[in-house]
Amino acid sequence: MPQTAVYPGSFDPPTLGHLDIVERASHLFDSLIVAVGENSAKQSYLSVQDRIEALRECTLDNPAIQVEAFSGLLVDFVRSKSSRVVVRGLRAVSDFEYEARVAMANRRLAPEIETVFLFTRDEFSFLSSSVVREVAELGGDFSGFVPEAVKRIIERSRGAGRA
Amino acid sequence: MPQTAVYPGSFDPPTLGHLDIVERASHLFDSLIVAVGENSAKQSYLSVQDRIEALRECTLDNPAIQVEAFSGLLVDFVRSKSSRVVVRGLRAVSDFEYEARVAMANRRLAPEIETVFLFTRDEFSFLSSSVVREVAELGGDFSGFVPEAVKRIIERSRGAGRA
Amino acid sequence: MPQTAVYPGSFDPPTLGHLDIVERASHLFDSLIVAVGENSAKQSYLSVQDRIEALRECTLDNPAIQVEAFSGLLVDFVRSKSSRVVVRGLRAVSDFEYEARVAMANRRLAPEIETVFLFTRDEFSFLSSSVVREVAELGGDFSGFVPEAVKRIIERSRGAGRA
Amino acid sequence: MPQTAVYPGSFDPPTLGHLDIVERASHLFDSLIVAVGENSAKQSYLSVQDRIEALRECTLDNPAIQVEAFSGLLVDFVRSKSSRVVVRGLRAVSDFEYEARVAMANRRLAPEIETVFLFTRDEFSFLSSSVVREVAELGGDFSGFVPEAVKRIIERSRGAGRA
Amino acid sequence: MPQTAVYPGSFDPPTLGHLDIVERASHLFDSLIVAVGENSAKQSYLSVQDRIEALRECTLDNPAIQVEAFSGLLVDFVRSKSSRVVVRGLRAVSDFEYEARVAMANRRLAPEIETVFLFTRDEFSFLSSSVVREVAELGGDFSGFVPEAVKRIIERSRGAGRA
Amino acid sequence: MPQTAVYPGSFDPPTLGHLDIVERASHLFDSLIVAVGENSAKQSYLSVQDRIEALRECTLDNPAIQVEAFSGLLVDFVRSKSSRVVVRGLRAVSDFEYEARVAMANRRLAPEIETVFLFTRDEFSFLSSSVVREVAELGGDFSGFVPEAVKRIIERSRGAGRA
Numbered sequence: 001m002p003q004t005a006v007y008p009g010s011f012d013p014p015t016l017g018h019l020d021i022v023e024r025a026s027h028l029f030d031s032l033i034v035a036v037g038e039n040s041a042k043q044s045y046l047s048v049q050d051r052i053e054a055l056r057e058c059t060l061d062n063p064a065i066q067v068e069a070f071s072g073l074l075v076d077f078v079r080s081k082s083s084r085v086v087v088r089g090l091r092a093v094s095d096f097e098y099e100a101r102v103a104m105a106n107r108r109l110a111p112e113i114e115t116v117f118l119f120t121r122d123e124f125s126f127l128s129s130s131v132v133r134e135v136a137e138l139g140g141d142f143s144g145f146v147p148e149a150v151k152r153i154i155e156r157s158r159g160a161g162r163a
Numbered sequence: 164m165p166q167t168a169v170y171p172g173s174f175d176p177p178t179l180g181h182l183d184i185v186e187r188a189s190h191l192f193d194s195l196i197v198a199v200g201e202n203s204a205k206q207s208y209l210s211v212q213d214r215i216e217a218l219r220e221c222t223l224d225n226p227a228i229q230v231e232a233f234s235g236l237l238v239d240f241v242r243s244k245s246s247r248v249v250v251r252g253l254r255a256v257s258d259f260e261y262e263a264r265v266a267m268a269n270r271r272l273a274p275e276i277e278t279v280f281l282f283t284r285d286e287f288s289f290l291s292s293s294v295v296r297e298v299a300e301l302g303g304d305f306s307g308f309v310p311e312a313v314k315r316i317i318e319r320s321r322g323a324g325r326a
Numbered sequence: 327m328p329q330t331a332v333y334p335g336s337f338d339p340p341t342l343g344h345l346d347i348v349e350r351a352s353h354l355f356d357s358l359i360v361a362v363g364e365n366s367a368k369q370s371y372l373s374v375q376d377r378i379e380a381l382r383e384c385t386l387d388n389p390a391i392q393v394e395a396f397s398g399l400l401v402d403f404v405r406s407k408s409s410r411v412v413v414r415g416l417r418a419v420s421d422f423e424y425e426a427r428v429a430m431a432n433r434r435l436a437p438e439i440e441t442v443f444l445f446t447r448d449e450f451s452f453l454s455s456s457v458v459r460e461v462a463e464l465g466g467d468f469s470g471f472v473p474e475a476v477k478r479i480i481e482r483s484r485g486a487g488r489a
Numbered sequence: 490m491p492q493t494a495v496y497p498g499s500f501d502p503p504t505l506g507h508l509d510i511v512e513r514a515s516h517l518f519d520s521l522i523v524a525v526g527e528n529s530a531k532q533s534y535l536s537v538q539d540r541i542e543a544l545r546e547c548t549l550d551n552p553a554i555q556v557e558a559f560s561g562l563l564v565d566f567v568r569s570k571s572s573r574v575v576v577r578g579l580r581a582v583s584d585f586e587y588e589a590r591v592a593m594a595n596r597r598l599a600p601e602i603e604t605v606f607l608f609t610r611d612e613f614s615f616l617s618s619s620v621v622r623e624v625a626e627l628g629g630d631f632s633g634f635v636p637e638a639v640k641r642i643i644e645r646s647r648g649a650g651r652a
Numbered sequence: 653m654p655q656t657a658v659y660p661g662s663f664d665p666p667t668l669g670h671l672d673i674v675e676r677a678s679h680l681f682d683s684l685i686v687a688v689g690e691n692s693a694k695q696s697y698l699s700v701q702d703r704i705e706a707l708r709e710c711t712l713d714n715p716a717i718q719v720e721a722f723s724g725l726l727v728d729f730v731r732s733k734s735s736r737v738v739v740r741g742l743r744a745v746s747d748f749e750y751e752a753r754v755a756m757a758n759r760r761l762a763p764e765i766e767t768v769f770l771f772t773r774d775e776f777s778f779l780s781s782s783v784v785r786e787v788a789e790l791g792g793d794f795s796g797f798v799p800e801a802v803k804r805i806i807e808r809s810r811g812a813g814r815a
Numbered sequence: 816m817p818q819t820a821v822y823p824g825s826f827d828p829p830t831l832g833h834l835d836i837v838e839r840a841s842h843l844f845d846s847l848i849v850a851v852g853e854n855s856a857k858q859s860y861l862s863v864q865d866r867i868e869a870l871r872e873c874t875l876d877n878p879a880i881q882v883e884a885f886s887g888l889l890v891d892f893v894r895s896k897s898s899r900v901v902v903r904g905l906r907a908v909s910d911f912e913y914e915a916r917v918a919m920a921n922r923r924l925a926p927e928i929e930t931v932f933l934f935t936r937d938e939f940s941f942l943s944s945s946v947v948r949e950v951a952e953l954g955g956d957f958s959g960f961v962p963e964a965v966k967r968i969i970e971r972s973r974g975a976g977r978a
Contacts, residue, residue, distance in 0.1 A: 003354070024440055028329070028411060073303045085354060090443070093908050094586045096422045097255045103445050104289030105298065108307050114350055117416070117443040119429050122937050126593030135594065140562045144597050166680070187766055191655070191737060236629045248680065253769070256419050259748045260583045266771050267615030268624065271633050277676055280742070280769040282755050285448050399955045420749050423907045430941030431950065434959050452756030461757065466725045470760050492843070513929055517818070517900060574843065579932070582745050585911045592934050603839055606905070606932040608918050611774050744912045778919030787920065792888045796923050 002030035005085040017124035021089040057149035075110035165193035168248040180287035220312035238273035328356035331411040343450035383475035401436035491519035494574040506613035546638035564599035654682035657737040669776035709801035727762035817845035820900040832939035836904040872964035890925035
């Protein structure tokens, strides 16, 4: 049976670290759904539409990758896609504990769904969406942290990068 | 002299992990006060009254356990109860550092009060009040995470669990 | 193309935690090779033959799983099996850092090979081969830590469990 | 060439732990600029003016130490001072990961700037500005956590310490 | 019922950190047994007799404390003393994980025995028996790390401290 | 006064990570002594002479760097060089705790000596002497992990790299 994996996240904005996980995960499974979380309780930096557009532009050349919005419980979304695999990236010890808890909670909610982890490539281990947001908001040069398409969409949406 | 221990927390809501610590701590000391913190600065999920009611229902059969609200400095509350022992649960490395800092600050404020730690039972190591809140708010089944009485009170107070 | 994954370890002895990873990994990939490391520099507890026999007995009913010995560099073994995927279990923060280093070193040696991680099921998070060895050597009851077949082979090989 | 180092932070309020780093760092380099961050997005406990006044009072007797406000990207401030060295204190593992990420992000933004770390003296390892704020707001005695000058300014500004 | 707690360790040699835990634990329970492990597989620095002598000298004035040797499984020793409580000190994150595993393994072997943890006082958080051994063997002044009685016994047994 | 810093280690063998710290530390202080530890108790991989030769070859073009052997207590060596600064690299959380303990023990032994830390560059965060030794002994290609001079000396001394 072909395996479809789901890579969920807020991707606010997507970073080079996220895209690295996307590419590597797409080689492990037959198809990959990048699931962009809508969190109504939290003010986002980019809109879900912008984040989806950015991820689609960055993955255009790989037909095995789809980008979709999701809300509600992750396990419900994964089941609705007939997937049994969630992919997550791990950068650091602090990620580890948070991810371990989420994975264990999800296993209780849906024992048939497995969460697999990939270590972030070392050159991106410091990188997070919040670092990008902070550097961008302070007018710093964040072009080394995100793909070109993401940079363009951040500048269009936030008017950042005027420096 | 009989030892009274205080187990403080926000218990918002109480989880099976909290109740496990309550029960185990009650065997170590002559009596145990579960102290439910009122934090006026933070919007709570359940009211203090609901949290106290839930904890009382879950500990009805153990006369050595009392449940009370507290506000202000923990060490002042502990002293007011003629106790010299604070009990806390430890789940993970991130707990460890936070708890270590709080315990050390409390020792400076009240050197005669000792903080003792119990490791959370492994099957609850992923479990936190915030996991319960998140699953409940997204309409997921959180009945494996809390005692029956807590589930009922969450549903009554929040109207959750309609799924 | 069908994916073959390699799950390497010393499995000295195999524990219930190892077998849990074996089973879960076998659902993620088309076939799984459990690779039992021969480390000539270190005195082992069970012989490689015993460890292989134990793992084979425990995985008899799953034809997608093979058990083999390996020595030398892991990436050379993985390549020799035409595999591009290594599977490892993660229990704790201390595992995390060691595993991160090994995965990064292996990526330098063989960039085409991906290492994926599964979190150990919470009820086995404390469990390691060294815990089993220590309890067994002190005459304790380790039957809750290993499959029945492993217990039998430890007793046959070490004369343990006489208590 | 004489080395000027920059020790940035929010110092809200300055603690004995911060002052310990200030003093030790001032011995390592020819001059030290304590850079008090203005974070317009976050409500501060003390005003930048109060924090600067407090730090200046505590470092009056050391002419090699200057206290200044800064806003914007840290690396821009460091360059504007013709400095190439940032100093930070490390208390705990959780600091470690945050600090590692910030240092790596800054290295991408300004490769010529080096970040050096000093471990907080063990008797201050639990101490943070947030511990001081919390104890002060609850009416506890925080005089063991901050220099006398800081205590006075907190009481003047917040009306705390009335107990 | 009076509570007897067991504080096990190798105490090779006992440090000021160990003695701090001994004293604080003795206030929490009615009596405390300091259990000095004999590990036949490992070459010790001080003999079990020397370690017991040192601990006894340091706890002479507290009749609630006994010092004894133990070998075999800890849980068997605890049961033989009619105790249900094990005490351990925690210094750091690395301690945390090791201690969590041992506590969980012991709970599987003896569910009625509880392990409680005390955080090491911050001024001893760096201190371990191995630091003492290393400084002593290199001829350094280790008198700030151990009680006077321990220093004397180390010098008598090892001929250290000649510098 | 010109600052001389000491960078101690076993450097067995020196890696690209060590050389990165050497170069960055040499920019922070007026001169840098790389201190190669002789540990008589532990069998080393390369002889002290080989390690010193390797480090000297790699630092030939920087007259501010000296390479020397040391034995005994580090603080005694640092004092004998009229230095007050020790430099260490930090890669990961596990480094952090070990280094924190050593730094605190050294502060007790020599309060006037300060230990400063630099984070290892992210692309070397996985790299350690033991990784190099293991890959070299298994016949793997370790040329991406060490400077050319180190590679040559390892091959000369160990006959490694024949593959």
